[in-house]
Structure formats: structure tokens, C-alpha cells
Amino acid sequence: MAKHILVAYVEDKPGVLNRVASLFRRRAFNIDSLTVGRTEKVGVSRMTIVMDTDDVGARRVESNLYKLVNVLRVDDITEIPAVVRDLALIKVAVNSGNRTEVLQLADVFRARVVDVDDRSLIMEITGAEDKITKVCDVLRPFGILSMVRTGVVAMRRGSDVTSEEPPLVPARIVTSAVDQSASDAVMSV
Amino acid sequence: MKLTGAEIVWEVLRREGVKTVFGYPGGAILPTYDAMTKYPDIHHVLVRHEQGGTHMADGFARASGEVGVAIATSGPGATNMVTGIATAMMDSSPMVCITGQVGSKAIGTDAFQETDVTGVTLPVTKHNYLVTRADEIARTLREAFYIARSGRPGPVLVDITKDAQQSTAEYDWDAATPSLPGYRPDLHALPDEFERALDLINSAKRPLILAGQGIIRSNSSNLVLQIAEKAQIPVAMTLLGIGAIPAGHPLNLGMMGMHGEAWVNQAIQRADLLLAFGMRFDDRVTGNLKTYAQNAKKIHCEIDPSEVNKNVRVDVALIGDLNATLEEIGPGIKAVDRSEWVNAINELKGDAAVRDIQSLPDSGNLYAAHVINDIWRITKDVDPIVVTDVGQHQMWEAQYFRHERPRTLITSGGLGTMGFALPAAIGAKFARPEREIWVVAGDGGFQMTLAELATIVQEKIKVNIAIINNSYLGMVRQWQEFFYDKRYAATPMVSPDFVKLADAYGLLGLRVTERGQVADAVNRARAHDGTVVIDFRVQKEDAVFPMVPAGADLDNMIRRPKPVAPALPESEGDGEWEMPK
Ligand SMILES: Cc1ncc(C[n+]2csc(CCOP(=O)(O)OP(=O)(O)O)c2C)c(N)n1
Ligand SMILES: [Mg+2]
Numbered sequence: 171m172a173k174h175i176l177v178a179y180v181e182d183k184p185g186v187l188n189r190v191a192s193l194f195r196r197r198a199f200n201i202d203s204l205t206v207g208r209t210e211k212v213g214v215s216r217m218t219i220v221m222d223t224d225d226v227g228a229r230r231v232e233s234n235l236y237k238l239v240n241v242l243r244v245d246d247i248t249e250i251p252a253v254v255r256d257l258a259l260i261k262v263a264v265n266s267g268n269r270t271e272v273l274q275l276a277d278v279f280r281a282r283v284v285d286v287d288d289r290s291l292i293m294e295i296t297g298a299e300d301k302i303t304k305v306c307d308v309l310r311p312f313g314i315l316s317m318v319r320t321g322v323v324a325m326r327r328g329s330d331v332t333s334e335e336p337p338l339v340p341a342r343i344v345t346s347a348v349d350q351s352a353s354d355a356v357m358s359v
Numbered sequence: 360m361k362l363t364g365a366e367i368v369w370e371v372l373r374r375e376g377v378k379t380v381f382g383y384p385g386g387a388i389l390p391t392y393d394a395m396t397k398y399p400d401i402h403h404v405l406v407r408h409e410q411g412g413t414h415m416a417d418g419f420a421r422a423s424g425e426v427g428v429a430i431a432t433s434g435p436g437a438t439n440m441v442t443g444i445a446t447a448m449m450d451s452s453p454m455v456c457i458t459g460q461v462g463s464k465a466i467g468t469d470a471f472q473e474t475d476v477t478g479v480t481l482p483v484t485k486h487n488y489l490v491t492r493a494d495e496i497a498r499t500l501r502e503a504f505y506i507a508r509s510g511r512p513g514p515v516l517v518d519i520t521k522d523a524q525q526s527t528a529e530y531d532w533d534a535a536t537p538s539l540p541g542y543r544p545d546l547h548a549l550p551d552e553f554e555r556a557l558d559l560i561n562s563a564k565r566p567l568i569l570a571g572q573g574i575i576r577s578n579s580s581n582l583v584l585q586i587a588e589k590a591q592i593p594v595a596m597t598l599l600g601i602g603a604i605p606a607g608h609p610l611n612l613g614m615m616g617m618h619g620e621a622w623v624n625q626a627i628q629r630a631d632l633l634l635a636f637g638m639r640f641d642d643r644v645t646g647n648l649k650t651y652a653q654n655a656k657k658i659h660c661e662i663d664p665s666e667v668n669k670n671v672r673v674d675v676a677l678i679g680d681l682n683a684t685l686e687e688i689g690p691g692i693k694a695v696d697r698s699e700w701v702n703a704i705n706e707l708k709g710d711a712a713v714r715d716i717q718s719l720p721d722s723g724n725l726y727a728a729h730v731i732n733d734i735w736r737i738t739k740d741v742d743p744i745v746v747t748d749v750g751q752h753q754m755w756e757a758q759y760f761r762h763e764r765p766r767t768l769i770t771s772g773g774l775g776t777m778g779f780a781l782p783a784a785i786g787a788k789f790a791r792p793e794r795e796i797w798v799v800a801g802d803g804g805f806q807m808t809l810a811e812l813a814t815i816v817q818e819k820i821k822v823n824i825a826i827i828n829n830s831y832l833g834m835v836r837q838w839q840e841f842f843y844d845k846r847y848a849a850t851p852m853v854s855p856d857f858v859k860l861a862d863a864y865g866l867l868g869l870r871v872t873e874r875g876q877v878a879d880a881v882n883r884a885r886a887h888d889g890t891v892v893i894d895f896r897v898q899k900e901d902a903v904f905p906m907v908p909a910g911a912d913l914d915n916m917i918r919r920p921k922p923v924a925p926a927l928p929e930s931e932g933d934g935e936w937e938m939p940k
């Protein structure tokens with residue numbers, strides 16, 4: 171089991187997010203996060219899906235996504251150099267005694283302080299998932315009053331591929347390279 | 360040409376080649392029904408329940424290979440369709456369902472008879488649509504037909520608001536070409552995958568073909584036979600694969616799986632290569648996955664990539680239309696002498712024949728297996744289409760009725776939907792009016808949809824209905840007998856007098872209580888002009904053997920006890936034991 175990041179380009183039509191969510195629910199695919207938003211192309215939305223699964227599991231998700239008529243293309247960018255970002259807003263309890271300390275920590279993690287009052291402040295931080303998790307760990311002793319994370323968005327590095335012309339790749343099938351005993355999850359359906 | 364949305368519905372149906380639709384009217388679909396009067400060349404069959412309508416469309420599709428069409432109103436009309444849609448989805452049957460929806464302004468207000476039908480049917484359709492404008496109807500319906508019939512077929516539902524049916528739009532068939540950039544029904548395996556598959560096939564000593572419904576859907580029976588004969592590869596069939604290759608073919612072993620013949624499952628467990636053609640390793644055919652075919656490499660020829668490595672890990676996947684795959688791979692398959700393997704399997708059969716119910720001494724009881732085998736003997740010259748319901752009788756049909764041609768067995772496999780047989784048979788009759796049709800149903804399942812007898816009467820069609828009446832929900836009773844200490848909770852079933860029931864519908868009803876009466880009743884039914892209902896009063900507590908308990912190893916079967924009394928001499932007819940298939 172490892173983190174897999176899938177990017178799905180879907181038609182921007184009513185109900186498409188529902189179809190994708192329904193697929194994950196129905197097939198009992200466990201996802202860590204799913205984000206969706208517009209792209210540079212009119213009529214095309216882009217979803218970033220993060221899940222904990224093995225290669226065969228990722229291929230199953232991919233091929234099931236392709237079965238949805240509104241899904242244009244699915245890329246597994248797990249192994250590809252990519253920029254991966256999560257954004258969090260964290261409201262931390264502060265008082266006159268520790269505010270400076272918290273602000274210094276914000277600086278260390280290159281978080282932006284976007285709201286301050288006498289008992290709390292809100293930090294905005296972007297980065298890879300584990301960086302944000304680390305910030306949370308460090309801030310927890312002060313008291314996290316409220317937190318929200320957007321979930322991961324990702325984009326592959328370099329200029330070789332754009333979503334301009336989705337090459338319609340048939341779902342790749344992992345076969346020989348699979349250790350039969352490795353994944354009981356799939357075997358014991 | 361300016362037309363109303365309702366008229367556009369019929370225009371598109373006509374252009375798609377639809378001759379028959381199965382439906383039931385109501386408020387939200389009324390404009391479409393009103394427009395129907397202008398299209399007399401499309402025949403509308405008024406069903407008695409929308410579930411029946413969907414099974415009819417499904418039966419039509421399975422018998423013909425064309426898209427079946429069912430129509431219903433909003434709310435309860437549409438929700439009544441759900442079982443039929445799910446049945447078609449599980450068995451990859453091409454179907455288009457058209458439902459009326461409340462006016463687009465009323466959507467989301469819990470208006471009278473409003474149900475979120477696209478929401479409800481989302482997981483049981485291949486795709487679905489909500490159409491709120493007349494000018495979207497033509498393209499949407501064209502896409503629906505295209506999706507339903509292409510790739511791995513399946514049901515598509517189109518929900519059309521009442522105002523979309525009523526308002527007008529320009530109708531232009533050519534301008535309404537499907538636009539489905541994300542839909543890829545035409546996948547193709549890569550060259551090196553073919554090579555790897557061929558290496559495995561040509562070096563296998565004990566290969567076996569697992570024949571699924573995909574062979575029938577892709578019209579690949581001949582290609583499969585050529586490969587099997589050339590390379591001497593025996594064939595085992597799934598329930599839905601029955602008919603894919605002739606029952607009488609020497610390489611055809613019969614049905615695999617939970618109620619498959621012992622030698623078939625044993626052969627699968629001993630094989631060193633499984634060639635899965637258009638089948639999906641359902642739990643009913645694999646048994647315990649951990650011990651399934653451990654000695655075998657697996658090649659999966661499959662149109663749907665999401666089926667690959669779902670239940671069983673395979674060594675090579677050949678994705679794509681089965682017919683194209685077999686065309687490509689066929690020439691590379693070498694003729695190899697595998698008579699040793701074929702003979703070894705045949706030897707396994709001997710023991711099974713002794714246990715077979717055909718070998719039991721005549722106790723004076725009427726056995727379902729005898730009834731079904733007799734119907735086959737009497738009708739085999741015309742290869743009738745048999746449509747079964749779900750339960751013990753369904754398994755006995757699969758074992759004792761020998762199908763020589765594709766599309767002669769229509770049965771609900773994946774969903775196992777009781778109540779399927781009668782309406783599906785009506786649909787099959789509309790698809791193949793010239794063919795003899797037999798319904799084989801249990802006393803339980805028949806009562807789920809028997810209202811469709813009135814549809815038969817209204818449409819003046821003839822089918823022959825064999826009710827295998829054991830006064831039980833037999834298959835469930837069998838599980839209770841084997842696994843729940845014979846506590847027959849809620850399985851004894853009281854039924855109406857089916858002969859009188861037939862009479863009430865103006866149909867001929869017959870009752871059979873002894874083996875000696877079977878042939879006469881079958882012949883009378885065949886000779887009779889209209890639909891005939893035969894109430895076969897069979898042995899009440901009989902069980903289907905062999906049986907692989909759910910989740911058990913495939914070759915760990917409960918076998919029919921060997922007869923204590925000496926076997927009777929062979930039954931009349933062929934001069935030797937009919938090997939059950
Ligand atoms: C709609 C539906 N409900 C329940 C079941 C569960 N079930 C499977 S077989 C069976 C018994 C069928 O009884 P009957 O129609 O009399 O056929 P028999 O097994 O006796 O031949 C039942 C209840 C089902 N398959 N479908
Ligand atoms: Mg019964």
C-alpha cells in the first residue's frame with residue numbers, strides 16, 4: 171500500500187462529481203482526498219484524487235473511472251515529477267505571552283498570517299500534505315481552535331504534457347508484475 | 360423540421376430501428392404517449408407492471424442482440440423499473456429506458472410523482488441522462504442507443520421532463536450526432552500482449568477455455584470452436600455462456616461453478632492454463648478465490664478493463680472486442696495433441712453419471728430434472744428458446760436442457776432476479792416471433808410477475824409455460840436443508856391453482872403429477888394455438904447437485920448421494936445415458 175495520486179479530467183457537466191463519488195462509494199474505494207475545479211479549458215474540470223492503495227488497486231480505480239462516460243482522461247502521477255499542494259487555514263489560540271512565538275513558527279514554515287485578534291490568529295499555509303501535518307503537530311500545544319484543508323491538488327512538472335489534447339489512453343492493465351499474495355484486499359472480495 | 364419533444368422521441372426511436380417498445384403510461388410521460396398515435400409503425404406493448412416492461416426489453420435484447428426499449432412515467436413508474444434495469448446491468452444487456460419527469464421548474468420541489476430517477480438509477484445504469492429541453496432530446500437519445508449497444512452493452516436511462524416533451528424544437532437527425540469525447544468502447548490489446556498469450560497457449564499441457572456470455576454478445580461462437588478444435592482445448596461454460604458452443608460438441612464439458620458438473624470444476628482446478636473468453640470470474644463460478652485454479656496461468660479476453668484483476672489475478676489481459684481478439688490470436692495458435700488431458704477429464708465423468716438423477720430408480724415421483732430433460736428431448740429439433748426464472752429449476756434447466764445454439768437460453772445470472780422469466784419470454788417472443796419459446800419458472804418466481812399473463816392475452820402471443828411447482832422457495836429451502844438444520848423458515852409456499860389461474864386469463868392450463876404424463880402435456884402445449892400453462896407438481900424436497908457451498912473450494916462439492924438401488928436401464932430415446940449438461 172502506498173499513496174497514489176490520480177488526476178482525472180472530466181466533462182464539466184451537472185452531476186459528474188456525483189458520478190465519481192458514487193463510484194468510489196459503490197466499489198468501496200477508499201480515498202484520502204478529492205478536489206475538483208476548473209481548468210484552462212472550457213468545459214473540462216480537473217479532479218485530483220489521493221488514495222492509499224497498491225498498483226493493482228490504482229489500476230482498478232483508473233479503469234472504473236474510465237467507465238464513466240464523462241471522464242475524459244485519467245493520469246496516475248504518483249511516479250511522475252509533480253508539484254503537489256494542499257492548502258490549510260489554521261486558527262490558533264494565542265495570548266500576549268506566546269503570540270511572538272507563534273508568529274516566529276509561522277515564519278519558519280512560511281505560513282502567512284491572515285487574521286489576528288487578541289485571542290487567536292489565522293494562518294494560511296500551502297505545501298505538500300506532510301508539511302501541513304507537521305505544522306499542525308507543532309501548533310497543537312498552543313491550541314488549534316479550527317482548521318480546514320482543501321485536499322491535494324497536483325500538476326506534473328515540465329512542459330512536455332498539457333491537458334490541451336488529452337491522448338485517450340486505454341486503461342493500463344497491470345498483470346505479470348503482480349505478486350499474487352500481496353493484496354488480500356482484492357482477493358477476498 | 361419543427362417537432363414537439365414527444366414527437367422527436369418517436370422519430371429517433373424509428374431511426375434507431377425500434378419496432379417494439381414495452382411501456383406503461385402516466386402523467387409525466389403522457390405527451391409522449393399522445394404523440395405515439397402518429398407513429399403506428401412502432402408497436403407499443405402495454406405491460407402490467409413497469410418491472411415487467413424492463414424485463415421484456417431485456418428479453419428482447421438478449422434474444423435479438425438489439426437494443427430493447429422500455430417506457431414509464433415519473434416517480435413510481437420509474438422506480439418500478441429499477442429491478443429490471445439492475446438485472447440488465449449485471450448481465451450486460453443493451454436497453455434504453457425512457458421515463459417522464461415532472462416539469463423542469465418543479466424539479467427539486469418534491470412535486471407530485473417526482474423522484475430523482477437519475478440519482479436512483481446511477482449505480483445500476485451504464486449511463487443516464489436528465490433532459491430538460493426539447494432540443495436536447497434527439498442527441499441524448501442517439502447517445503443512449505449508442506452507449507447501450509457498444510462496448511460492453513448495458514442499460515441507459517433517459518429521464519425527460521414533461522415540458523421538454525411538450526415544447527417544440529428543430530429536429531435534425533444528422534445534427535444530433537453523439538458527442539461523447541470520454542467514451543471509449545473500442546479498446547485494443549497491445550501486440551506484445553498477444554505474443555505473451557500465444558506463448559502461454561502453445562506451451563500449455565492442460566488448457567481450458569472458460570466460455571462466457573461475451574462469446575454470444577460478440578458473435579464469436581465459430582471462432583471459439585475453431586480454436587478449441589484446432590488446439591484440442593476443452594470448454595467449460597458459465598451459466599450465461601450456455602449456448603455459446605453446442606452442448607453436443609465433444610469438447611464441451613458443460614457448466615462450471617456452484618452447480619456446475621463435478622468434472623468441470625475438477626478440470627478447472629487441474630488446468631495449467633485458463634482462457635477466459637468474455638466472462639468475469641463471478642463468485643458463483645470461482646468458489647474460494649484463494650484456492651481457485653492455483654495451477655493455472657490465466658489469460659483474460661475481456662472488453663471491460665475494469666473486470667481484469669478484479670476477482671482473479673491474471674497473467675495476460677487481452678482487452679477489446681472478443682471477436683477481434685480471437686481473429687488476431689487464432690492463426691498463432693498451434694495444433695497440439697492434448698488427447699491425454701481430454702481423456703483425463705472424460706474419465707472424471709464416469710462417477711458423476713452414476714450419481715446423476717437420471718440414473719435414479721423411478722420412485723413414482725416426478726423430478727424436475729426429468730421434466731426439463733423431457734421437454735428438451737421433445738423439442739430439441741427446433742432448438743426452442745428457453746427463458747428461466749431463478750432458483751433450483753434454473754440450475755436444473757442449465758444442467759438438463761442441452762442448448763446447441765447461442766441465444767437459446769435467457770436467464771438472469773448476475774442479479775438472479777426472480778420474476779424475470781415470464782416477462783423476459785414475452786420480450787423474446789417479440790424479438791423472435793417465429794421461434795418456439797418455453798418459460799421454465801418456479802412456483803415462487805412465477806407469482807412475482809404473473810400479472811404479465813394478461814399482457815400475453817392482450818398481445819395474442821404464444822409461449823409455453825412450465826411451472827416447476829415444488830411448493831417451496833426451493834433454492835432457499837435447499838440452503839436451509841444443508842446449512843440451517845432444515846429449519847424451513849418462510850420457504851413453504853402456498854400457490855393458487857395454476858390451471859384455474861390460466862383459465863381465468865382465458866389460457867389453457869394443464870397439470871402433470873407423474874413422469875408418464877410429461878410428454879403428453881408438452882405435446883399438447885406445443886400443438887395448442889395460444890399460451891399454455893403447465894403446472895408440473897414435482898418432488899418437493901429435491902436438491903440441486905453438485906453444489907459448491909458459497910465460498911468453499913471449487914472442487915469441494917456436495918455430491919448427490921449414490922443411488923442405493925441399482926440404476927434403471929437407460930431411459931428411452933438415445934440408447935445411452937444423457938450426460939447431464
Ligand atoms: C426478487 C428475488 N427475491 C428473492 C430471491 C432469493 N431467492 C433465490 S432462489 C429463491 C427461491 C425461488 O423459488 P421458486 O421460484 O419456487 O423456484 P425453485 O427454487 O423452487 O425452483 C429465492 C427466494 C431472488 N433471487 N430474487
Ligand atoms: Mg419452488
